[in-house]
Amino acid sequence: MILLMKHLGELLMPRSLHRPMERKPPKLAVVLVDMNYPKDDIKPLRGTTEESISRHCKLLETARRLSIPIVLMEDAHVVLSTYKEIKAAAGQGVTHLMKWEYSAFKTELFLDFLDRTKANTLVLIGYEMNICLRGTADDALRLGYGLMTSPELLLYRTLGKYGTPEMVKNGAAFYRKETDHYRTTEKLLSAMERIVGNGTACAPATN
Numbered sequence: 001m002i003l004l005m006k007h008l009g010e011l012l013m014p015r016s017l018h019r020p021m022e023r024k025p026p027k028l029a030v031v032l033v034d035m036n037y038p039k040d041d042i043k044p045l046r047g048t049t050e051e052s053i054s055r056h057c058k059l060l061e062t063a064r065r066l067s068i069p070i071v072l073m074e075d076a077h078v079v080l081s082t083y084k085e086i087k088a089a090a091g092q093g094v095t096h097l098m099k100w101e102y103s104a105f106k107t108e109l110f111l112d113f114l115d116r117t118k119a120n121t122l123v124l125i126g127y128e129m130n131i132c133l134r135g136t137a138d139d140a141l142r143l144g145y146g147l148m149t150s151p152e153l154l155l156y157r158t159l160g161k162y163g164t165p166e167m168v169k170n171g172a173a174f175y176r177k178e179t180d181h182y183r184t185t186e187k188l189l190s191a192m193e194r195i196v197g198n199g200t201a202c203a204p205a206t207n
Contacts, residue, residue, distance in 0.1 A: 026146060026195050029069040029119030030060065031104060032090075033126035033133050036080045042127055043158050045151035045172055055152050055185040056125060057089035062189050064091050066196045069117040071095040073104045075132065102135030105143070121146035123192065124179070125153035130162045130171040137178065147179035150188045 035056065044052035063070050070090050072082050076098040081087075087094075099107045113119075122140055124147050126133055133154065140147055154175060157163050175181055182188035 026121040027117075027119050028063075028121050028123060028148075028192060028195060029071065029114070029117050030063045030123045030125070031071055031073065031136065032056065032060070032082075032086070033073045033104060033124070033136055034075045034078075034128065035072075035086050035126050036074045036078050036082045037127055038080065039083075041157055041159055042155045043163075044153070044155045045129070045168070047152055049155070052152060052155060053083060053085060055150075057085055059123070059125065059153065059185060059189060059192075060086065060089040060091075062192065063123070064089075066192060068123075068192065068196065069095070069113070069119060071097060071104075071110065071113050073107070073110065073126075073132075073136075074098050076100045099132075102132045103139045104132075104136045105139035119145075121148065121195075123148045123188070125149060127155040127157075128162065129154040129156050129175070130167055131157075134171065134174065137175070141178055148182065148188060148191065149175055149179050150182045150185050151175070152185045153188070 035053075039049055039053075043049055047055075060070060072087070072090060072094060074082055074097070077100070082096075095113050097104075097107060097109050097113070099110070101107070104110045122145050124133065124137055124140070128134075137147060151172065154172075156168055156171060161167060180191070182191060
């Protein structure tokens with residue numbers, strides 16, 4: 001009876017809550033979240049919004065060159081689509097998915113993307129670092145995925161409670177502590193190059 005109840009519980013549990021993750025060697029995928037919000041309501045931890053968008057594009061172009069899988073996640077509650085310059089940088093054939101909840105891991109097609117690409121280390125970038133991006137990061141860490149990011153590629157909402165100095169400070173501290181955190185986009189790109197080149201992760205720059 002106990003074994004039967006356990007089996008039924010696993011069947012009823014969302015797939016994202018009980019799938020194990022092996023992380024050796026690292027295999028990258030780029031996960032860009034919710035870059036379909038009005039630009040006047042977002043700001044990166046470092047630099048200007050336009051600079052951050054340009055850096056997002058450079059990272060996507062680098063990922064394409066390195067044959068790193070890319071998924072663009074969009075908030076289904078927002079009528080706008082992902083910025084055209086980002087879609088252009090991601091290129092043709094990129095996986096483009098809608099999500100209805102904060103975490104991308106609550107989307108079955110996102111889990112299919114991870115299964116298909118065998119990704120175990122996610123380059124997590126986009127918006128909003130204290131809501132949808134954070135929900136995705138929390139689930140990724142709980143499931144054993146590695147995370148890489150940079151403050152130049154983490155954006156937050158400037159209006160409301162999530163734009164307060166305390167929330168921004170706490171959000172920045174989370175990514176510094178819980179992810180392989182690269183001070184600049186260039187350092188992150190160099191790390192991606194090395195991982196793809198030799199299958200080993202390099203030490204992150206955390207300041």
